[in-house]
Amino acid sequence: MSSKQRIEVRVNGTRYVREVEARLTLADFLRHELSLGGTHVGCEHGICGACTVLINDQSARSCLTLAVQADDCDITTVENLRNPETGALHPIQQSFVDAHGLQCGFCTPGFMMTTLELLRENPDPSDEQIKEALGGNLCRCTGYQSIMDSVRLAAQRMKSSTLG
Amino acid sequence: MAIEIHTLPEHMPNDALRYVGKPVNRVEDPALVSGTVQFIDNLSLPGMLHCAILRSPHPHARIVSVDVSAALAAEGVVAVISGEDVKRWCVPGFTAPEGWGNYCMAVDKVRFVGEPVAAVAATSRYLAEDALELLHIEYETLTPVCNPEQAMAPDAPVVFEERGTNVMLHRDYTWGEVDRVFAEADHIISRRFRWNRVGANPTETFGCICQWDLADNSLTCHGAYQTPRFMAIGRAASLQLPANRVRIVTHPQGGGFGGKGGPRGTDIAALLSRKSNGRPVKYIEDRMEYLLAGGGQSWDRYYDAALAVKADGTVTGFRVHLVDDQGAGAEGYGTISAAKPLAAFTGNYRIEAASYDLTLVATNRAPTYPYRGYGPPPHNLVLESLMDCTARELGMDPAELRRQNFIRPEQFPYTVPSGNEYDSGNYEAVLDRVLEIADYPALRARQAAARAEGRLVGIGVVGTVEPGVFDWNAYATVGVPGVGVPEGVKVGLDVFGNVSVAVGFSLQGQGQFTVAAQVVADYLGVDMAQVKISTASSDVALPHFGQGGSRLGVAVTGAILGACEKLNAMFCKVVAHVMQAPEESIVLRNGRLYRVDAPEHGMSLAEIAGLMLSRSDLLPPGVEPCPEATYVWTSPNRNAPDDQGRCRSYLTAANATHVALVEIDRDTGRTHILDYCIVDDCGTRLNPANVEGQLQGGVAQGVGAALYEEYVYNDECQPLVSTFVDYLMPTIHEVPMTRKDHIVTPSPVSPLGAKGCGEGAMHTTPATILCAINDALAPLGKEMLETPASPHRLWKLLHEDQATSA
Incomplete structure (x- = not known):
């Protein structure tokens, strides 16, 4: 099982060239080969959404994606949300903090990456559209209400920052 | 001082x-x-190996032989352990009641599907899992006992041979003059209920890294541990180490809800480290392992219960007969969940007498563990459903029946028949406020209009007491010693x-x-x-x-x-x-x-x-x-229990009343939650946002338990649930966005007047939803007395007449 394949990926803007086994999942690649531990693994069968990352700006389950499938792709993970210079939280992150949109925080990176995709495509989503977007992410702690609040708050803040 | x-x-x-x-x-x-x-899987230690566990495919079988030679020779494999190693190095975990513990890995026989049989440590998780396929285990299958009825039948196969029976415990408590109040009752309202197994399912499964120091004969375990010192003592006992030679380093956890498990995984990783010359060994449970046999399955119950009621609606007695399927042993302390209801047995009410006939049974299902609530969620569902049945039989409004029976504010501190003392509360104020924010008369009007159209719309109004700040004495019933945590x-x-x-x-x-x-x-x-x-x-x-x-x-x-x-x-x-x-x-x-x-x-x-x-x-x-x-x-003023289990156990008694409006879709059997209101009183709210998060999270888990989640076993005791495609976790579409308010009755006895509030919504929500469902079904003369009231079950109930007439 050890035949390896060369891949080249750009993760959060950094280019990586690695030899990987064909069976290595993208989640394991990001977490254990690149030490990007913010992408969490909750079910490894594509239901919980904790491992959601963006591949070429589209949300994807990194547990159901093989690293070799990400060859020549741009990948964005939760580690890319903070401002690398100032360390300031992204408005989505800050909104989750301010609206108490997390408890244990394990599912949160997946929710935030899904939210990032949603708000890029639809800066002013209705509640129904938020629910539709987040319907594939499981949270066992919050009961989702504060997550709804967080996403609404993030939308509001990102809109006003774009306008301002 | x-x-x-x-x-x-x-x-x-x-x-x-x-x-x-x-x-x-x-x-x-x-x-x-x-x-x-740093969740545990984000940590790596130098030289670290990865563990994968081979699990039993049989619910009950004798292990005839274990051949590890091929696995040991596989690429990257450093060590393999099986029952033989475990027998040599370990003892079974301690339990309450005593003597129903398992080794961390099956020795001689397997008792449930998913029980660890052998484990591999290799240089990567992928290689460790490859090696599992090279392990050869020969089994001789035994007849499983799939449920308590089979387990208690004469000549039933026994799960623990040395015990000679599958009955772990039988107790029959009587608190007050139960026979008299039932003899003098004008109405006796009785029903049988079935609560099927649910479980915690934190988003992060259990994980640990164990390192056995061969020179010092000591063990360090990094991991997702909920109760570190308790875990250390347990590991010392099962691995036969002095307790001061076990060091638990607990990491942030991706949720717990009681059901994080950990003892077996820790012991297995520890033994692999010991066998790998002290290299650290990481074990990360995967979701299928968690769902099959992880430490989170809870409450597999058969209830037969009754209320004694006077003609005016005064409830005077509560009888509960419970048979609780604990699964294959008491290793997870699932037994405690049958004891905890003593802390608030009669809920918010002035019920003067109660009895509790309790039987804990071992079967070949996975062992039960704690889950948020730890017992009261099913108990409250029984009590509150009977209150609703009473209201229907007497033609009373269910909210008013409850109000009439509430413990009154001036009666605190109030000692319930089962012994615990409630510190404070104002149940009527909570009820009034929730009926106000829900606009209860408007909900009833909405229901009447919907019924006129033939729709199945129902309302649940349910209040419960949340025992907060546990003490060991509450669990004396099942043999837990001690006072003071x-x-x-x-x-x-x-x-x-x-x-x-x-x-x-x-x-x-x-x-x-x-x-x-x-x-x-x-x-x-x-x-x-x-x-x-x-x-x-x-x-x-x-x-x-x-x-x-x-x-x-x-x-x-x-x-x-x-x-x-x-x-x-x-x-x-x-x-x-x-x-x-x-x-x-x-x-x-x-x-x-x-x-x-x-x-x-x-x-x-x-x-x-x-x-x-x-x-x-x-x-x-x-x-x-x-x-x-x-x-x-530690909680002040706790005491040792008497022979009927009565004591001052949980320090605080928060309470809440929930109101739900639901509609059942006749065509699909699916229950839609149209409105959901909560008013709670947990004393001083130290951080109101935290409290609200606990409430809403409890509602979500309650919705899951009431409507969707179930660990299903077939007739051969095979679990049919191994993924989130089978075990239905509530998503944002199923959980209601609730309307909430609160009142504040500070505890006179707790620090800053705060009352425990982590479990209350889980105590209340399943009962509220089931009561609403039965209110919706009332015009049809049907009742749903089994959880989850899944679309499948409700559809069958709604269509059973057509099935028989066809």
């Missing part, structure tokens, strides 16, 4: 509290949203006046680090940003328990107040000495110690700490150069 723990926030030495009682942002969150928190902290200052707090637990989601920081900052009058909370490993932490039993927010508050009181007394002594003033003339107020008679003469905390750490020549005799204090809090 007697330390007084303040029971109201305004008792703290601070004129303007900045944090306690406010929904301040959590100190946990910046790292969590950044993805930098410790929670210890150390509070210290540095020369700059920064505050460090060391606790014995780690993050799990409830926000206790934030609560700790709020309390210490307000007591000492410092900015929350100056406070750092850290987790001490179990070898150096003070006695502690950690999360569990709706206690930690209250307990850590008590511990911090105690430590701050000690610091206060010590600082007064130092300042008095330096200022050559009488000790009684010095006070701490608003972050400064000063002379009452000359407030301009004082010292800041930084000055005092600096002096203590760097000018021992100025310290009064007997004061150490250490501006630190420890305090181990």
